[in-house]
Amino acid sequence: MAALLPLMLALSPAWAVxxxxxxxxxxxxxSAKDASEAGRIEAEIQIEWARSGSPAMDLLMQRGDDAMQAGNFAAAAEHYTAVIDHDPDFLLAWDSRASAYYANGEIGPALADMGHVLAADPRHYDVLAGLGTILEETGDEKRALKAYLAAQAIHPYIQPVNDAIERLETKLEGQEL
Incomplete structure (x- = not known):
């Protein structure tokens, strides 16, 4: 079975999404009418984003997710890296690895992975929200606001993003963006 893993990974379709x-x-x-409708649509988007097309990659992603839950961020990043090595087009692995890097205090690699996701899919509101968080935490509030606004333009019902926008707009009021 172990000999089949590389073959199974190599044959995984990048077009699973x-x-x-x-x-x-x-x-x-x-155009969702309310947060409830947006939540249902968001769940469908998350399902689509999670389609790897490969049981072997799903297993590696699960191992990465388990390592994240256990607080072992370095191990999680390794599992996500294994997925990326076999299918660099699977954006959830890049997004997940960015989260692992961020949780491990590795901001540069997290930003690099976020950039990769956004270059491939600029509608990735989760990554835009995460980018806003990092920028805000590092004191770049004007660019954080822009990232949050970009996330909101795609998904108008992310409450933490809406809260961050309100907070930053109030704080930056009167300053040129």
């Missing part, structure tokens, strides 16, 4: 379905979901998310 349904781009047309995601396009429709993002259109619906932007």
């Amino acid at each position: 349904d781009a047309a379905k995601l396009d429709d979901l993002f259109t619906r998310l932007k």
Whole structure:
């Protein structure tokens, strides 16, 4: 079985995510009537983002997630890196590794992975929100606000993002963005 793992990973389809379905979901998310409807659409988007197309990659992702839950961020990053090595187009692995790096205090690598995700899919509101958080924590409040506003433009019902926007707009009022 161990000999089959590399073959299974190599044969995993990078097209597991349904781009047309995601396009429709993002259109619906932007025009959602309320937070409840947006939450249902967000759940569908999360399901699409999680489609690796490979049971072996799903197992590696689960091991990474388990390591994150256990607070072993370095091990989590290693598991996510293994997924990325086998399918560099699977953006959830990049996003998850960015979270592991961030949790481990490795801001530079986290930002690099976030940049990779946003270059491939600029609608990734979770990554934009995370970018806003990092920028705000590092004192770059103007750019943090821009990241939060970009996330909000895609997903208008992320309450922590909306709270951050309100907080930063109040704080930065009168300053040129």
